[in-house]
Amino acid sequence: MTEQQLDCALDLMRRLPPQQIEKNLSDLIDLVPSLCEDLLSSVDQPLKIARDKSVGKDYLLCDYNRDGDSYRSPWSNIYDPPLDDGAMPSDRLRRLEIDANSAFDQYREMYFEGGVSSVYLWDLDHGFAGVILIKKAGDGSKNIRGCWDSIHVVEVQEKSSGRSAHYKLTSTAMLWLQTNKVGSGTMNLGGSLTRQVEMDSTVNETSHPHIANIGKMVEDMENKIRNTLNEIYFGKTRDIVNGLRATIPLQDQKQQDALRNDLAAALQKRQTHT
């Protein structure tokens, strides 16, 4: 019964307005408390920012750097509020995590020119997993508030030879756009798209370290999703609106179409005669 209920909960989250994700998730958990863990780990929410005062840098919060009510900073590796025995990555993994944060910090700057990023890694039996988070808010120009959230979850299964690995990437990009103007009233265009990709890749310290393999996958995936977001948000949804109502009277459109067809036919006739 619980698995079916989880399916229903996830289906519901795909249908309810994403503008109220947090409230919907909270109500869902109240309704079916036994689904709490599963829901928190599988429903993407807009990312929250926290400040690591010890280094003066922002970091992003998610279920993967949370232990109880505390969150671990990727910069200082310390929990806030402090914990005596919070879950920590192994030493080897922490070194990789530091390098990953540095690499994705640069990635973020080159593509987003601002914003905040964070990478959290955790050990698996034969490999490791990680989440790469990015959040970028717009500056409000044109009276439009915009925000982008990226959540990339990667699973790395290291092959026994150590020379190759299997990578599985699940990426979600959330895009939020809101405006409140005299002409258009309130207009809220928001939500997310999710994609998955899997591949095998060579692994070595010099030309194919894990971070480079993961980085390329994340970059390609985010570029694809960016294009799809553009098509869906500003193409598809706009076309749907314009299909619901016509600014030009449909009668006139029919006349225009008829005229166009007549012209095309006449042109065709002329071409076949010359």
Add this chain to the structure above:
Amino acid sequence: MADFDEPISDQEKVRIASDFILHAPPGEFNEVFNDVRLLVNNDTLLKEGASGAFAQYNKDQFTPCRIEGSEKQVLVTEHGDVGGSRFIDPRTKQTFKYDHLRKEASDLQPASIDETAEPWRAALESQFTAYTADHYKYGVCSVYGSSSAGQITLTTCIESHQFSPKNFWNGRWRSQWSVTFPESGGSCELTGVLKVQVHYYEDGNVQLVSQKEIKESLSVTTESQTAKNFVKIVSDAENEYQCAISENYQSMSSVTFKALRRQLPVTKTKIDWNKILGYKIGNELKNA
């Protein structure tokens, strides 16, 4: 949020279930209802506590309904609610019983007409029926009229939807325009509310939710002229809203979205990841 140890009350469950149902996107009531049904896992509780939400949803959405003997559909709205799950179709001057789950009309009965308002309502309905056909390929309109203490109230509702679940999208437009005036006429206030909702859900959940409230002044003279004035104001206002939405789309894509994430770095090429990692190593060597 409740503690894990203390489950919420039945009343709270009903509130949450009703809330979810009321927020179902256009065309997806059944799917949301089925999800909620399995999550609540108590059909009696759901039926008793949330059936009000089914009716509220259909009325909020201006749900179109076919009635026997009429070519044109009628809208299920709060303005047409005459109680006991019955609604009025002012066009055919009948009331019908509406099954909110099956979304079907039955038991047609003749309706009592407000004779004072009727000439005004009929003139407006004629104009709006033409306007709806002109601008809404899939549109349906219902025009209501009532009078009280020398004042006449006319309300028009327009609904237009396209459901394409096989392509993972649904959309609906709703307009509501209302005016109250004394029989003697004069300059009166016309209020309108326009709502658009679009849901796209292939491998995701993207929704457009938009709403605009409008106030204009309407000159009331004869039934026929007033109806023409009314529709002209509505046509201009709805065109303006739709154009403003298009303009926003343009700004959102060419300004806001562009500023959030570039297509490529300034170098115009993808990242050289080994180089990125190399900087780190380079720095380490420098500091050694």
